[in-house]
Amino acid sequence: MKDIFKKEIFRVFSDKKMIFSLFILPAILMFGIYGLMGSLMNNMVADVEEHISTVYVQNAPEGFEDLAEVTGYAQTANINYLSADTSANKIAEYKDQVLNGGIDLLVVFDKEFMAQAQAYENAGDPIPSVNVAYNSTLNYSSAARSVFNGMMLGGLENVLLQNRFGNLDLLTVFNTNEELIVNEDKANGEFLSMMLPYLIVMLIFAGAMGLVTDAIAGEKERGTMANMLLSPVKRSSIVFGKLFGLSVLSVLSSLVYAGSMILAMPMMMDGMGELGGSVSLSPLQIAELLGIIVSMVLFNVSALCLISVFAKNAKEANAYVMPLYMAVIILGMLTMFNAGGAAPATTAYAIPIYGSSLAIQALVTNELTLVQFGLSVGMNVVLMLVMVVAISKIFNNEKIMLNA
Numbered sequence: 190m191k192d193i194f195k196k197e198i199f200r201v202f203s204d205k206k207m208i209f210s211l212f213i214l215p216a217i218l219m220f221g222i223y224g225l226m227g228s229l230m231n232n233m234v235a236d237v238e239e240h241i242s243t244v245y246v247q248n249a250p251e252g253f254e255d256l257a258e259v260t261g262y263a264q265t266a267n268i269n270y271l272s273a274d275t276s277a278n279k280i281a282e283y284k285d286q287v288l289n290g291g292i293d294l295l296v297v298f299d300k301e302f303m304a305q306a307q308a309y310e311n312a313g314d315p316i317p318s319v320n321v322a323y324n325s326t327l328n329y330s331s332a333a334r335s336v337f338n339g340m341m342l343g344g345l346e347n348v349l350l351q352n353r354f355g356n357l358d359l360l361t362v363f364n365t366n367e368e369l370i371v372n373e374d375k376a377n378g379e380f381l382s383m384m385l386p387y388l389i390v391m392l393i394f395a396g397a398m399g400l401v402t403d404a405i406a407g408e409k410e411r412g413t414m415a416n417m418l419l420s421p422v423k424r425s426s427i428v429f430g431k432l433f434g435l436s437v438l439s440v441l442s443s444l445v446y447a448g449s450m451i452l453a454m455p456m457m458m459d460g461m462g463e464l465g466g467s468v469s470l471s472p473l474q475i476a477e478l479l480g481i482i483v484s485m486v487l488f489n490v491s492a493l494c495l496i497s498v499f500a501k502n503a504k505e506a507n508a509y510v511m512p513l514y515m516a517v518i519i520l521g522m523l524t525m526f527n528a529g530g531a532a533p534a535t536t537a538y539a540i541p542i543y544g545s546s547l548a549i550q551a552l553v554t555n556e557l558t559l560v561q562f563g564l565s566v567g568m569n570v571v572l573m574l575v576m577v578v579a580i581s582k583i584f585n586n587e588k589i590m591l592n593a
Contacts, residue, residue, distance in 0.1 A: 193417075193430025194437075197404060201438055211396065211442045219449035220456070227456040233328070242333035243291075245283055247271040248298040252348070253341075262340040266294075266333065273300060287322050293333035295322040306349050383525050385450065386549040390521035390542060392446045393482065397439040397489045398510055404435055405497035406506035415591055424584040432490060432577060439486045447482060474552055477562055481552070484569035485545045491576035498583050501592045521546050532556075538564040541572060 201207045244266045246253070254270075257263040271279075286292040297320040299305065305317040319342065323334040408414040417427055451470075470478065493510060500506035520543040538544040538561045548565040551557035583589055 190426040190430040190433070193422075193427055194434040197431060197434025197438065200404075201400070211400070211438070212445050215392070215396070215442065215446045216449040219446070219453045223450075223453035224456045237328050237332050240329050240332070242266040242293040242329065242336070243269070244294040244296065244333060244337065245269045245271055245292055246296045246298070247275055247280070248273055248300055248302060250298055250303040250345070252303075253345070256341065256344050256348070260340045260344050262336070265336060265340075284322050287324050287330065290324070290327050290329070293323070293327075293330045294337055296320070296337065297322075303349075307352060309353070382550045382553040385454070385553055386524045386546040387521040388450060389443075389447055389482070389549055390485070390546045391518055392450075393439070393443040393485055394489050394514060394517045394542075396442040396446060397435070397486060397493060398507075398514065400438055400442070401435055401490055401493035402497050402500075402503050402506040402510060404431060405494055406500040407503040409500070409590070409592060410502035418584070418587075418590055425581050428577065428581045428584050432494060432580075435490045435494070436487055439490055440483055443482050443486055444479075447478070470552075474555075474557075477552055477557065478549065480562070480566050481545055481548050484566040484573075485542075487573040488541060488569040491573045491580070494580055495576045495583075498580060498589060517542050524550050535560060535564065539568045541568060544568060 201211065242265065246268060247270075249270055254263075257268060262268075280295070280297065283292055283295050287295050299317040299319075302317045302319075305315055308314070309316060321334060321337070324330040405414075408417075418424070492513065496509045496513065497506040500509055520540075523543060524546040533547055538547055544565040548557055548561060551561060
C-alpha cells in the first residue's frame with residue numbers, strides 16, 4: 190500500500206505538466222479571472238459616472254433651465270432644447286437614436302405644462318404629462334433616466350407643489366421610521382454564498398476527474414494495471430494505496446483552487462463596490478471548510494474510481510464519467526438559486542454534492558450548524574467507504590480488471 194501510494198505521488202510530481210496543471214494553473218486562472226472581472230466592473234461603474242449624458246428636451250417649462258443650473262444637472266448632461274413645433278417624424282428619429290445609443294434620454298413635456306399644472310384645482314381637471322424615453326439595456330441611458338428623475342423631475346415637482354400649497358408640510362400625513370435589522374455576516378457573504386459553493390464543487394470534481402481516470406483506466410490501457418494485479422500484492426493494498434494517493438493529490442489541488450478563489454474574490458468584489466460586501470472566516474470556519482472539501486474529495490475520488498474500473502481506456506472512462514460531471518454541475522447550481530431564500534431542510538445536507546454545496550453556502554453566511562456540518566461530511570465519508578468496499582471487490586474480478 191505504501192509503495193502504491195508513493196507510485197501515485199511520484200507519477201504526478203515527476204511530471205512538470207501535471208504539476209503545472211494541478212497546482213499552478215488553477216491559481217493563475219483564479220487570480221486572472223477575478224482580477225479581470227473586478228477591473229472591468231470598476232471601469233464600467235467609473236465610465237457611467239463620468240459620462241456626460243446627451244439629453245433632448247421638448248417643450249421645456251418655464252424655469253427649467255434655471256432649475257438645471259441650481260440643481261447642478263446642467264453640469265452632468267448636455268441638454269439640447271427642441272422647439273415646440275418639432276415634427277412627430279423628428280421625434281420618432283430621436284427615439285431611434287435613443288434605441289441605438291446616439292441619445293441617452295428624450296424628454297417631452299406637454300404643451301402649456303406649467304399653465305395646466307398651476308391651474309389644477311379640482312378632481313378631473315387635466316394633469317400635464319412628462320414623457321421620458323430611455324433604453325433600459327444601455328447603461329448610459331438607464332443612468333441618465335435615474336439622474337434626470339432625481340435631480341430634475343423631483344425638483345420640478347417640489348416647485349409646483351410649493352406654489353400650489355405654499356407649505357409642503359401639508360402633504361405630510363405621517364412619518365415613517367425604518368429600522369434595519371440584518372445579520373451583518375450574512376449580508377456581507379450574500380454574493381459570495383451564491384457563487385463560491387458552485388465553483389468549489391465544480392472545480393474540485395473537475396480537478397479529480399482527469400487525475401483519477403488516468404490512474405485507473407489509463408493504467409489498464411497502458412498495461413501497468415495488469416502487472417500490479419499479477420504481482421504478489423494484495424488487491425486491497427492496491428486499492429487503498431491508489432485511493433489514498435489520489436485523494437492526497439486531489440485535496441492539494443482542491444486547496445489550491447479554493448484558496449486562490451477566496452484570495453482572489455476580493456479583487457472582483459472591490460470592483461462591485463457596495464454590492465460586493467466583505468467576508469472574513471474564523472479559524473473554526475476555515476477548519477470546517479477544509480473538512481467539507483476533504484470529504485468531498487474522498488467522495489469524488491471514490492466515485493470516479495468506481496466508474497473508471499469498468500472502462501477499458503481513459504477515453505472510455507471520461508465518457509462514463511461525463512453524466513456524473515453534469516449531475517455535479519446541476520447540484521452545485523441549485524444552491525445559487527437558494528441564496529437569500531428559505532432555509533433548506535436539514536436532511537438536504539445529507540445529499541451528496543448538494544449537501545456539501547449547501548454547507549459551504551451556510552458557512553460563508555455564518556449560519557452553518559454542527560448538525561448540518563456533520564451530515565454533510567459524514568454522508569460523504571460513509572458513501573466513500575461503501576464505494577471503497579465495492580472497488581475492492583471489483584479489483585478481484587479478473588474479467589473486469591484485465592479487460593477480458
